[in-house]
Amino acid sequence: MSVHDELTHAQRSLDELFRAVGRLEKQLGTAGLEMRRVRADANHLRESVALLRDAASAPTAPKRPDLLPMSDTPYDNSLWTDSDDEGLGARDRHAP
Secondary structure (H helix, E strand, C coil), rough: EEEEEEHHHHHHHHHHHHHHHHHHHHHCCCCCCHHHHHHHHHHHHHHHHHHHHHHHHCCCCCCCCCCCCCCCCCHHHHHHHHCEEECCCCCCCCCC
């Protein structure tokens, strides 16, 4: 089976689960902790299947960003005249 078929089958099963939970709520009431947990778990399953469906419909391979060529020529040293040597302190002072 394809992923689409499996997701459709899972959705049908979830629909049947929701019908069964609804029938149980009619018989047992909705106030009990157990019933609220079952309803919450069923809602989480519905959300998870929706996320799976979205992920399955998304393109499988993310688009690779365009690469930019980097020049091998050295930088202009005048760009660094106002900076300190990192980790060594300023030129006119001693490192601790």
